[in-house]
Amino acid sequence: MSDEQPAPDAEAVPGADAAVEAVAEAVPDADAAVEAVAEEQIAFDVNDFPGGARGAIEAVLMVVDEPVTEMALASALELPVDDVRAHLEGLEAEYAAQQRGFTLRSVAGGWRVYSRSDYAPVVEKFLLDGQQAKLTQASLETLAVIAYRQPISRSRVSAVRGVNVDGVVRTLVNRGLIEELGTETEGGAVLYGTTAYFLQRLGLGSLDDLPALAPYLPEIDVLDEIAEQGRG
Numbered sequence: 001m002s003d004e005q006p007a008p009d010a011e012a013v014p015g016a017d018a019a020v021e022a023v024a025e026a027v028p029d030a031d032a033a034v035e036a037v038a039e040e041q042i043a044f045d046v047n048d049f050p051g052g053a054r055g056a057i058e059a060v061l062m063v064v065d066e067p068v069t070e071m072a073l074a075s076a077l078e079l080p081v082d083d084v085r086a087h088l089e090g091l092e093a094e095y096a097a098q099q100r101g102f103t104l105r106s107v108a109g110g111w112r113v114y115s116r117s118d119y120a121p122v123v124e125k126f127l128l129d130g131q132q133a134k135l136t137q138a139s140l141e142t143l144a145v146i147a148y149r150q151p152i153s154r155s156r157v158s159a160v161r162g163v164n165v166d167g168v169v170r171t172l173v174n175r176g177l178i179e180e181l182g183t184e185t186e187g188g189a190v191l192y193g194t195t196a197y198f199l200q201r202l203g204l205g206s207l208d209d210l211p212a213l214a215p216y217l218p219e220i221d222v223l224d225e226i227a228e229q230g231r232g
Contacts (some may be wrong), residue, residue, distance in 0.1 A: 013090045013092055020174075023170055026112065033037040040217075042228040046077050046079065050162075053079060053083065053087050054087050054090065055075065056077055057077065057084065057087050057088065057091065058074060058091065059112065060073060060076065060077075060232070061104070061112065064112065064115070065106045065154065065166055066108075066189055066190055067106075067107050067109065067110025067188065068110045068111055068112065068186065069109055069110045069111075069188070069207070070084050070085050070088070070110075070111070073088075073111075076232075088104060090112050091104055092104040094107075095116075100116065101115060101116055101119050102115055102116055103115075103116045106150070108183045108188055108190070109188055110188060135175075136168075137170050138163075138165075139168050139171055140170065141161060141180070142157055142161060142165050142168045142172065143172055143177060143194075144162050144223075145157050145161060146172070146178055146192055146194060147194050147198070147207070147210060148194065148210065150181070150189035150191075150192065150193035150194060150207075151181040151182065151188060151192065151193045152167050152191060152192060152193075153184060153189040153191055153192070154166060154189070154190070154192070156171070157191060164215060169192065169216060173192075175202070176195055176198075177194065177195060177197060177198045178192050178193060178194055178198065179192065179193065179194075179195050180192060180229075194207070202203050
C-alpha cells in the first residue's frame with residue numbers, strides 16, 4: 001500500500017480560489033519590478049559625464065574584445081547613429097592630431113582601438129621579448145582546441161575550456177601560431193585558425209596530418225554541446 005496521498009481537490013478546499021487571487025493581487029509583478037529597478041539603476045545622460053559623449057564612447061571601446069558597431073554604441077548610449085559616427089570620426093582625428101600611440105579603426109563593420117602603425121617597432125620588440133619561452137599548458141590546450149575546431153571564435157574556445165582565453169589567444173597570435181580567418185556571419189566575432197608557421201613547427205604538411213582527435217579530447221559533438229552550453 002502506498003504512503004502517498006492524493007493532492008486535495010481545489011474545490012474541496014473552501015476559499016482556495018479566492019485565497020490564490022488575493023495573494024496574486026498582493027504581490028506586484030516581479031518582472032515589471034525588476035525591469036523598473038534595472039532601468040532606474042542604469043539611467044544616464046551621456047552629456048552629464050565629464051568627457052561627454054566622446055568620453056562615454058571611449059569608455060566602451062576600452063572594454064570590448066571585438067569591433068563594436070555604430071548601432072550597438074548608439075543603442076547603449078541612447079544617441080542617434082549619425083552622432084555616434086561623427087564622434088568616432090572625431091576621436092580618430094583627435095588621436096592622429098595628438099600623435100597618440102593608438103588609433104580608432106573601422107573593421108569588420110565595427111570600431112575598435114588599435115596601436116598606431118608608426119609604433120610597430122616598439123610594440124614588436126615588447127611582444128617578442130621572451131618569445132623563446134615555452135608555451136604554457138593553457139596555451140597548449142587553447143592551441144589544440146583551435147587547431148581541431150578552426151575556424152573558431154574566442155568565445156567558443158572559452159566555452160570548451162571553461163575559462164577566459166583572451167590573453168592566451170593574443171599570445172598565440174603574437175607568436176604566429178594562429179591568425180584571424182574572418183568573422184562569424186552572425187554577431188561578427190573574429191574567427192581564428194592555425195598558420196603555416198604552426199604546421200612548420202609541428203612538422204606537418206597540412207591539417208589533415210594532425211593526430212586523430214578522439215584519443216585525446218572529447219568527441220566533436222561533445223565539444224559542440226559544451227560550447228553551446230557556454231554560450232547559453
